[in-house]
Amino acid sequence: MSLLVARGLTLEAEVEGDIVPVFRGLNFALEPGRVLGLVGESGAGKSMVGRTIAQLLPPGFRVSHGTMEFDGADLVAMAPEHRRSLLGREIAFIPQEPLTALNPVLSIGAQLDEHHRRLGVRGRRTLREYALAALAAVHLPDPAGLLSRYPHQLSGGQCQRVLIAMAFAGHPRLVIADEATTALDVTTQAHIIALMRELQRASNTAVLFITHDLRLAAGVCDDVAVMYAGDIVEIGPAAQVLGASRHPYTRCLQLANPPMLGTRRALYALPEQMPGLRALARLNGCRFAPRCPVKADYCLRIDPPLEGDLHRSACLRPGLVETIEVADQLAPPPWRPAGETPVLALDHVSKTFTTGTWPRAVEVAAVRGVSLRIAPGEFVAVVGESGSGKSTLGRLVVGLEQPSAGRIALAGTDVTAGDEAARLHRVATVQMVFQDPQSALNPRRRVASIITQALEAEGAKFAVREKRVRALLAEMGMPLELGVRMPGQLSGGQRQRVNIARALCSVPRLLVADEIVSGLDVSVQAQLLLLLHRLRQDHDFALLFISHDLSVVRHLCDRVLVMHGGEIVEEGPTETVFGWPRHEYTRTLLAAVPR
Amino acid sequence: MIRLLRRYFYPSWIRSGRVVIGLLIVLAVLAAAILAPVLAPHDPAEQDLMLTFQPMRLGSPFPLGTDGLGRCVLSRLLHGASLALKVAFIAAIGAMLLGAALAYAAGYLGGWVDWTIGRAVDVWMSFPPVVLSLILMVGLGTGASNVILAIILVDWTRFCRVLRSEVLVVTRRDHVAAARLLGFTHWRTLLLEVVPATIPLLITLLALEMGIAVVVEAILSFVGLGVKPDQVAWGQMIADGREAIYQAPANLLAPVAAIFVTVAGFNLLGDGLRRTLDVRLVEGRG
Numbered sequence: 068m069s070l071l072v073a074r075g076l077t078l079e080a081e082v083e084g085d086i087v088p089v090f091r092g093l094n095f096a097l098e099p100g101r102v103l104g105l106v107g108e109s110g111a112g113k114s115m116v117g118r119t120i121a122q123l124l125p126p127g128f129r130v131s132h133g134t135m136e137f138d139g140a141d142l143v144a145m146a147p148e149h150r151r152s153l154l155g156r157e158i159a160f161i162p163q164e165p166l167t168a169l170n171p172v173l174s175i176g177a178q179l180d181e182h183h184r185r186l187g188v189r190g191r192r193t194l195r196e197y198a199l200a201a202l203a204a205v206h207l208p209d210p211a212g213l214l215s216r217y218p219h220q221l222s223g224g225q226c227q228r229v230l231i232a233m234a235f236a237g238h239p240r241l242v243i244a245d246e247a248t249t250a251l252d253v254t255t256q257a258h259i260i261a262l263m264r265e266l267q268r269a270s271n272t273a274v275l276f277i278t279h280d281l282r283l284a285a286g287v288c289d290d291v292a293v294m295y296a297g298d299i300v301e302i303g304p305a306a307q308v309l310g311a312s313r314h315p316y317t318r319c320l321q322l323a324n325p326p327m328l329g330t331r332r333a334l335y336a337l338p339e340q341m342p343g344l345r346a347l348a349r350l351n352g353c354r355f356a357p358r359c360p361v362k363a364d365y366c367l368r369i370d371p372p373l374e375g376d377l378h379r380s381a382c383l384r385p386g387l388v389e390t391i392e393v394a395d396q397l398a399p400p401p402w403r404p405a406g407e408t409p410v411l412a413l414d415h416v417s418k419t420f421t422t423g424t425w426p427r428a429v430e431v432a433a434v435r436g437v438s439l440r441i442a443p444g445e446f447v448a449v450v451g452e453s454g455s456g457k458s459t460l461g462r463l464v465v466g467l468e469q470p471s472a473g474r475i476a477l478a479g480t481d482v483t484a485g486d487e488a489a490r491l492h493r494v495a496t497v498q499m500v501f502q503d504p505q506s507a508l509n510p511r512r513r514v515a516s517i518i519t520q521a522l523e524a525e526g527a528k529f530a531v532r533e534k535r536v537r538a539l540l541a542e543m544g545m546p547l548e549l550g551v552r553m554p555g556q557l558s559g560g561q562r563q564r565v566n567i568a569r570a571l572c573s574v575p576r577l578l579v580a581d582e583i584v585s586g587l588d589v590s591v592q593a594q595l596l597l598l599l600h601r602l603r604q605d606h607d608f609a610l611l612f613i614s615h616d617l618s619v620v621r622h623l624c625d626r627v628l629v630m631h632g633g634e635i636v637e638e639g640p641t642e643t644v645f646g647w648p649r650h651e652y653t654r655t656l657l658a659a660v661p662r
Numbered sequence: 663m664i665r666l667l668r669r670y671f672y673p674s675w676i677r678s679g680r681v682v683i684g685l686l687i688v689l690a691v692l693a694a695a696i697l698a699p700v701l702a703p704h705d706p707a708e709q710d711l712m713l714t715f716q717p718m719r720l721g722s723p724f725p726l727g728t729d730g731l732g733r734c735v736l737s738r739l740l741h742g743a744s745l746a747l748k749v750a751f752i753a754a755i756g757a758m759l760l761g762a763a764l765a766y767a768a769g770y771l772g773g774w775v776d777w778t779i780g781r782a783v784d785v786w787m788s789f790p791p792v793v794l795s796l797i798l799m800v801g802l803g804t805g806a807s808n809v810i811l812a813i814i815l816v817d818w819t820r821f822c823r824v825l826r827s828e829v830l831v832v833t834r835r836d837h838v839a840a841a842r843l844l845g846f847t848h849w850r851t852l853l854l855e856v857v858p859a860t861i862p863l864l865i866t867l868l869a870l871e872m873g874i875a876v877v878v879e880a881i882l883s884f885v886g887l888g889v890k891p892d893q894v895a896w897g898q899m900i901a902d903g904r905e906a907i908y909q910a911p912a913n914l915l916a917p918v919a920a921i922f923v924t925v926a927g928f929n930l931l932g933d934g935l936r937r938t939l940d941v942r943l944v945e946g947r948g
Contacts (some may be wrong), residue, residue, distance in 0.1 A: 178770045222667065259875060323688065431690075465843055466843070467839055467842075467843075491845070493843070494843065494845035497845055499839075501836035501839070501840060502836075503836065505834040506837065507835075507836035507840055508837055509837040509841075509855055509860045510859075513858065520844045521844045521845065522845075523846075524844050524845035524846050524850070525845065569844070570840075573844065573845075603707075634928075
């Protein structure tokens with residue numbers, strides 16, 4: 068008998084007085100001891116499934132039909148007291164942000180005790196034993212010492228282990244992990260996933276694993292349900308759904324994901340983006356149809372049922388899914404003559420930060436003796452985990468930080484001094500694309516004004532700027548009307564395009580891009596990568612691409628530098644480094660990437 | 663989805679009841695102050711020793727009665743409004759200019775500039791504000807312009823401290839760094855990328871400061887260290903009316919009510935503006 072069953076679950080939301088159907092009769096079942104992955108891009112409604120189970124729906128959302136049954140009892144209709152007695156005991160949650168999920172003013176021990184008391188454990192000595200056992204079960208070193216520590220003294224991975232310990236403490240029958248590893252580094256993610264699998268197998272728990280990462284889902288889950296705009300479009304055994312997709316959306320997502328193995332193929336860039344809540348009201352028929360490459364007219368009218376036996380998909384034309392293809396080979400990078408002056412040259416550059424105040428000031432080295440060369444037109448990646456110094460390296464190059472030691476030269480001119488002359492040379496040669504467009508775009512400027520800020524600094528006339536706006540928007544593949552919008556009115560992908568357009572406005576010879584595709588959906592990421600490839604063919608700029616995502620790096624860059632502890636531990640052509648890693652750390656990093 | 667909901671729920675400042683009520687009160691007081699020569703039934707300084715402590719009676723020549731020297735309370739109240747508002751507007755704007763200039767310098771430049779200004783504010787704020795303004799008034803002498811100066815010298819710290827932390831947050835945003843990388847001068851970056859983001863906070867602080875200035879002016883006038891004795895001030899009226907609380911309570915209650923309503927108006931306006939203009943309260947970051 069299934070542990071968790073959704074039967075015709077219909078969720079409605081009230082948006083500006085209109086009732087919008089979010090889920091139109093959701094059906095799925097989760098057997099005890101199995102892992103069901105819910106995958107899809109942001110806005111697909113994955114998290115709403117978890118929220119429906121806990122009945123923690125945002126205001127305006129309500130279940131109008133159908134049931135969500137846990138062990139035969141409907142969680143929606145159940146009395147709140149009954150549901151509360153199940154949550155945390157029979158049903159446990161592992162949250163996305165481990166640092167914010169723990170109470171910062173209580174020690175780890177106090178929080179474990181509180182949780183155990185709720186589970187019915189009594190007595191100080193027994194509580195301590197339980198707490199130690201829980202920490203030992205998640206392989207945390209020195210459990211006794213950890214009890215008196217506070218969340219901010221632990222790393223993100225350690226906090227997530229504590230939360231996993233709490234989740235499995237009551238021997239739950241169902242665990243809901245909502246993007247449980249998204250905020251963690253890739254090597255930490257691999258450990259956390261292994262730990263969850265181990266605990267899940269040991270206690271035969273069922274897990275609802277919510278993630279946006281298809282590759283991760285393929286490795287972790289027994290079954291996978293792909294969601295799009297509130298509909299489950301494909302569900303079945305993971306190997307079949309992700310290996311032999313029967314729905315065009317699943318197929319497109321997989322083709323949009325840059326592969327870690329095999330040839331560096333082109334990516335499939337789905338046009339536009341997932342419809343928002345408001346747009347769902349006007350969507351009849353198949354919700355994916357407006358973006359579908361193999362749609363027919365009738366797809367827009369008929370709502371396809373989920374069909375099949377074990378592996379079910381909701382598509383009226385499943386036979387055409389195989390025909391969605393991308394080019395096997397990437398276009399080669401433009402040819403460059405050898406022996407040009409490097410556009411960027413770093414010689415033994417170091418940067419130390421001082422934290423704390425005298426007399427307790429501590430010097431922390433973020434970058435240690437880094438030397439590198441970037442030739443004109445070359446795409447170079449810097450990879451490493453958080454804290455490896457890769458972002459500081461980028462900031463040193465553009466001059467937001469000044470080096471403590473070493474020499475920086477841009478296009479043959481020494482800019483180490485960081486004086487006014489160096490600044491003006493930098494303005495003319497290097498630009499930066501920042502990670503978070505929310506912070507990088509002035510919310511009070513219009514798009515047109517943002518992307519021509521470089522001209523504004525030169526004091527260009529309005530007509531000149533207007534012409535450049537037209538050219539830049541066309542190049543970024545954005546309609547001209549967007550020029551009058553504010554950044555707050557744009558989607559995430561559009562904002563990142565504006566971000567790139569602003570940096571390209573002054574035609575720099577080197578572009579420093581810090582994590583510009585992380586945090587974006589796979590289909591939007593593919594659009595941006597495609598854009599960068601195209602810009603490379605049309606323009607003559609080199610790229611220093613700072614990223615933690617190895618598959619994106621493999622897709623985009625010619626050469627890769629691996630950073631660890633502020634040093635470059637390995638460098639070489641991307642294919643060579645990823646295919647035959649020599650340094651221990653590079654091997655660890657590569658082994659941790661789900662494939 | 664929540665972000666989408668938020669985007670559709672786009673509040674305009676006018677929708678806030680607080681702002682509307684506060685603005686109406688302030689405008690009413692402002693109208694009273696400007697139209698005082700027309701509205702007032704008598705000259706506020708005109709004495710009639712035969713008609714002292716007249717009671718409140720609507721329809722009589724003295725609707726709010728008269729004081730111990732036979733002066734019309736209503737006329738004095740209306741004329742007092744012009745002084746109160748003059749002090750409120752000029753002192754608040756003056757304090758804002760001084761405090762904001764230092765706050766932008768401290769928050770944007772950081773380093774030793776920030777440290778120096780921060781310590782100056784610390785020292786300044788360690789004096790009790792009322793005592794500091796009394797000492798200043800004793801040194802400067804009475805008069806409306808000296809009251810304004812005293813308020814500016816005491817209250818600039820309020821702007822400086824609050825605004826500095828906001829400037830610090832905005833300066834750390836990437837679009838400010840991007841503007842520098844694109845070749846903006848420091849001055850241009852500050853003016854176009856940092857200042858606009860802090861304007862809502864500045865407006866809010868300004869409205870709240872105006873209410874505070876009204877109170878400080880009343881305190882100084884009350885103890886006789888405010889304006890010159892021949893000028894009408896609410897604080898002075900309270901000081902005078904105190905002695906006749908049993909014969910003619912309106913002498914005391916009318917200026918108290920006037921101060922209460924005016925300050926409430928400014929505070930409602932300030933609070934309403936804070937709630938509607940403050941990006942953090944409206945949008946959050948989600």
